[in-house]
Amino acid sequence: MLDMTPKEPAERKAVTINPCKTCQPVGALYCALGVHGCMPHSHGSQGCVSYHRTILSRHFKEPAIASSSSFTEGASVFGGGSNLKTALRNVFDIYHPDIVAIHTTCLSETIGDDLNSYLMETTIPDGKYVVYANTPSYAGSHVTGFSAMMAGFIRFLAEKGTPNGRTAIFPGFVNPGDIRELKRILRVFRVSHIMFPDQCDVMDAPMTGDSRMYPDGGTTIEEIKALGSCERVLALGALASEEPANQLKRKCGVPYSLLDSPIGMEATDAFIMALSSLGDGTVPEEIEKERGRLVDFLLDAHPYFHGKSAAVYGDPDTVTGITRLVLEMGMTPRYVLTGTPGEAFASSVRALLAQYDAQGCEVRAGGDLFELHQRIKNEPVDVMIGTSYGKQIARAEDIPLVRAGFPVLDRYGHPYHPLVGYRGTMRLAEMIANALMDRRDRDCKDEDFELVM
Amino acid sequence: MRKEAQSGETDMQTQILDEREKSILRKEQRCRGGGINCESASVSGAVSQRACVYCGARVVLNPITDAFHIVHGPIGCASYTWDIRGSLTSGSTLFRNAFSTDLQERDIIFGGAEKLAAAIDEVMQTYKPKLIFVYATCIVGVIGDDVDAVCRKAEEQYGNRVIPVKAPGFAGHKAEGYRMACNALLALLKPHAASTRRLGINILGDYNLAGEMWIIKNYMREIGVPVIGSFTGDACCETLLLAPQAFLNVVQCAGSMLYLAQRMEEQFGIPWIKASFFGIEDTTNAIMNIAELSGDKGARARAAAFTGRESSLAARDVERYKAHFAGKKAAIFVGGGFKAISLIRQFTEMGIETVIVGTQTGKADEYEVIAGLVNSDAVILDDANPAELEAFMKEKGADILVGGVKERPLAYKLGMAFCDHNHERKHPLAGYEGVRNFTKEINLSVNSPVWRYMYPAF
Incomplete structure (x- = not known):
């Protein structure tokens, strides 16, 4: 597999090979699925939404609902206005959402469709809402699209009202399992909050024998409106959450604290301290014990990972978190790569590397997995940590792969479990340790093969 | 505006867009004369399962193992089609990589033709491939890139085949993409x-x-x-x-x-x-x-x-399983009408009644054959969407759905067995071996112990 990847890197300026990102609209769609009673709507050709729903279904193993403007040749010449109007009429008429969240595509952006004016000419049924976000596929990545859609919801819905004393939590582009864990921690802290978006019970809906177009979960419209009256925002993950936090600040004057995704010890500590500072400055015993157990685990197992090297790749906020944990485990993140463009990622990871005095590590934003493969060919690592798209490299170079991030297409259960918080961090550390130990069991000589490790 | 089908046991409504009615044929109501309305564009706003022109072209050409498939456009179209077909190879694994020009804002403004030419150069310099397909996606024509000229020039320069597949998603539906792929193959064969x-x-x-x-x-x-x-x-x-x-x-x-x-x-x-x-x-x-x-x-x-x-x-071998299938009913939702016909026959061989047949791109004559194969109360759908599928599967009491990736979670959510007869099939379903595999898979899914735990005792 991938035997065509040459060891010698040749300069590439035009062709991307084996991307480590996808386009904005799928992120926007995933964001909109985290809003209750929402129909995500793709303003473009019908193929876009088909691909997006497919990849989301492949990752979450759940239905992912969305409608499309289904552009025709005519729409691409005369504009997609009439398609959008017909689409909205049909969507409200037949699928009865409370809200439709439109995202644009490369096509509708390129032909210059002005959604604002289309919507002014459209009658939206009483009590229903339509919001939109510009998500051109030729800029950023799916993470950018996620962020833009969040900002879109805020732009249209958030209202400054009587302060409600609540804290808004922007979890970033994460799995329902992560959000569920964040909510558990918030419950322990008794923090009155609004989680936005919230894909729990939408993209991990339990089996009931009934399929509902709009499952129980999701941030409600009222909650999104109330974001404007929150006391503050904890925005987790710069790439996914900063822009919407900024939007909310500009529109309603709600201040925000930008934190890293709480993956790893230090980032979780920072999140926990931020929560404790909302209250009386104490940390509940339950949380402290969780931290203690994590330290205990890391200590118990450290001989098996300390000093090992890793390649970490995937989405920027997640990759930053995983890289931090890898450093905390005493490992070297030899290659740190995201397909999402933007120097902010690279500089924050470099700062992290400097903090831990990690030498010989390469950081890349806007890279691709072909490049990662070439680097690994020249200097291999002990473990790869990232999406399923690395499995070809892992097989070609015989390196264990720990699946984390989006998408995981070839294993079950991931979306249910967290990477965030002390518990999520322990899970991730355990997966990394087990991958290395399984490899040792597989590769060691008979005489070195041990029952007790 | 809405049409309500007869209610089944559950209090559900079969909600159908007016414009969709002509795409649904209840066999007992074959009164429209014109048969089913198919091969038309999808309705704006429908949650359609249908893919686009590019998708059609790509799935047909992708299995050519030693070809370079360069997707000219923003990154998505290459990402979503990277190594997803499940086509096996006995030779090159080249086709299991994804190549894209990953067009950026700048390229949208100034044109992407230069970047495409450079991408072909970069690929040629490293690999010297015999065959390159260049897929032009939605915006390429809109920004005015002359893909034909770039490909022609590359062919002249390198002496290999560089075949353009101009497949903007909006130019029809998936079947249009199939035709484009076929034309690309004809262009390849023509000198031979x-x-x-x-x-x-x-x-x-x-x-x-x-x-x-x-x-x-x-x-x-x-x-x-x-x-x-x-x-x-x-x-x-x-x-x-x-x-x-x-x-x-x-x-x-x-x-x-x-x-x-x-x-x-x-x-x-x-x-x-x-x-x-x-x-x-x-x-x-x-x-x-x-x-x-x-x-x-x-x-x-x-x-x-x-x-x-x-x-x-x-x-x-099928006979041995028949007892396990007694009284079971099947729903079929596949791409083409021809496959649907085979599946209905196959279910009949297994003693399973087919109660719903849907396709994405079926032709009128195929729907005629299908109507001849199923019982009088079966439902036939063109370009079905999840809401319709769900409503009819409940109404007809289907036990198993045969479909593709987007239908799998829907079937499971409804507590229904499932078999992927598309890109994610787990084992060969063709030939006599395929009959055995299909029968086993249907049996494993229909009779999985998990169904016993669907509803709690409390």
């Missing part, structure tokens, strides 16, 4: 017209999912009629170019490749037949037809002996 025919066939419209092309090739080896060109499962550039020498084209997936067969008949004089290798009856018929048309007595005798033996063995 053969003056003589030989005893050998081409298989059209099999993508070697889970190794199905290999099964068909083995059958052909058994009867002594070699397969020359495989379109496009496990194909490589070199063998495809020999395809014009075949005496017969055998079309398996008619939806994607009938057009190619027709053009090859016009251009190279190769006659074609439709054949399906799904189910015992269709597999036997396919092998016998090919042997018959070969005009080779030996082949005929070998085919009769082979199919006689294999079909009775397969039937015996």
Whole structure:
């Protein structure tokens, strides 16, 4: 597999090979699925939404609902206005959402469709809402699209009202399992909050024998409106959450604290301290014990990972978190790569590397997995940590792969479990340790093969 | 505005958009004269399961193992089609990589043709491939890139084939993409017209999912009629170019490749037949037809002996499972009408009644055949969406759905068994082996112990 990847890197300026990102609209769609009673709507050709729903279904193993403007040749010449109007009429008429969240595509952006004016000419049924976000596929990545859609919801819905004393939590582009864990921690802290978006019970809906177009979960419209009256925002993950936090600040004057995704010890500590500072400055015993157990685990197992090297790749906020944990485990993140463009990622990871005095590590934003493969060919690592798209490299170079991030297409259960918080961090550390130990069991000589490790 | 179908046990409504009504045929109500409305564009706002023109072109060409598939456009279209087809290869693994020009804002403003030319250069310098397909996605035509010119120039410069596939998603539906892919293949074959025919066939419209092309090739080896060109499962550039020498084209997936067969008949004089290798009856018929048309007595005798033996063995194996299927009802939702027809027959062989048949790109004549195969109360849908599928599956009490990736979670959510007969099939479903695999899979899914725990006792 991938035997065509040459060891010698040749300069590439035009062709991307084996991307480590996808386009904005799928992120926007995933964001909109985290809003209750929402129909995500793709303003473009019908193929876009088909691909997006497919990849989301492949990752979450759940239905992912969305409608499309289904552009025709005519729409691409005369504009997609009439398609959008017909689409909205049909969507409200037949699928009865409370809200439709439109995202644009490369096509509708390129032909210059002005959604604002289309919507002014459209009658939206009483009590229903339509919001939109510009998500051109030729800029950023799916993470950018996620962020833009969040900002879109805020732009249209958030209202400054009587302060409600609540804290808004922007979890970033994460799995329902992560959000569920964040909510558990918030419950322990008794923090009155609004989680936005919230894909729990939408993209991990339990089996009931009934399929509902709009499952129980999701941030409600009222909650999104109330974001404007929150006391503050904890925005987790710069790439996914900063822009919407900024939007909310500009529109309603709600201040925000930008934190890293709480993956790893230090980032979780920072999140926990931020929560404790909302209250009386104490940390509940339950949380402290969780931290203690994590330290205990890391200590118990450290001989098996300390000093090992890793390649970490995937989405920027997640990759930053995983890289931090890898450093905390005493490992070297030899290659740190995201397909999402933007120097902010690279500089924050470099700062992290400097903090831990990690030498010989390469950081890349806007890279691709072909490049990662070439680097690994020249200097291999002990473990790869990232999406399923690395499995070809892992097989070609015989390196264990720990699946984390989006998408995981070839294993079950991931979306249910967290990477965030002390518990999520322990899970991730355990997966990394087990991958290395399984490899040792597989590769060691008979005489070195041990029952007790 | 809404039409309410008769309620089933649950208090559900079958909600159908007015514009969609003509795409649904209840067999007992065949009164519109014109039959089912198909081959039309999807309705704006529908949660359609349908893919686009690019998707159609890409899935047909992607299995060519030693070709470079460069997607010219923003990154998404390359990401979503990276190594997803499940087409197996006995040779190069080149096609399992994703290549894209990853167009950026700047390229949208100033044009992407230069970047495409540079991408081809970069690929040529490292790999010197024999064959490159360049897929132009939605915005390429809109920003005015002359993809034809870039490809022509590259061909002149490098002396290999660089074939443009101009497949903007909006230019029709998936079937339009199939035609574009077929035209790309014709462009590849054109300089290689053969003056003589030989005893050998081409298989059209099999993508070697889970190794199905290999099964068909083995059958052909058994009867002594070699397969020359495989379109496009496990194909490589070199063998495809020999395809014009075949005496017969055998079309398996008619939806994607009938057009190619027709053009090859016009251009190279190769006659074609439709054949399906799904189910015992269709597999036997396919092998016998090919042997018959070969005009080779030996082949005929070998085919009769082979199919006689294999079909009775397969039937015996299916028979063993029949008790497990008593009273079960199936829903079928697949891409093409021709496959749907085979599946209905196959379910009949298994003693399972088909109560819903939907396709994405079925043709009017195929819907006629389908209507002839199912019971009078079955529902036939063109370009169905999840809401309709769900409503009719509940209404008809289907126990198992056969479909593709987007239908799997829907079926499971409804507490219904599922079999992927698309890109994510877990094992070959073609030929007699496929009959066994299909039967086993249906049995495992319909009779999984997990169904016992669906509803708690409390």
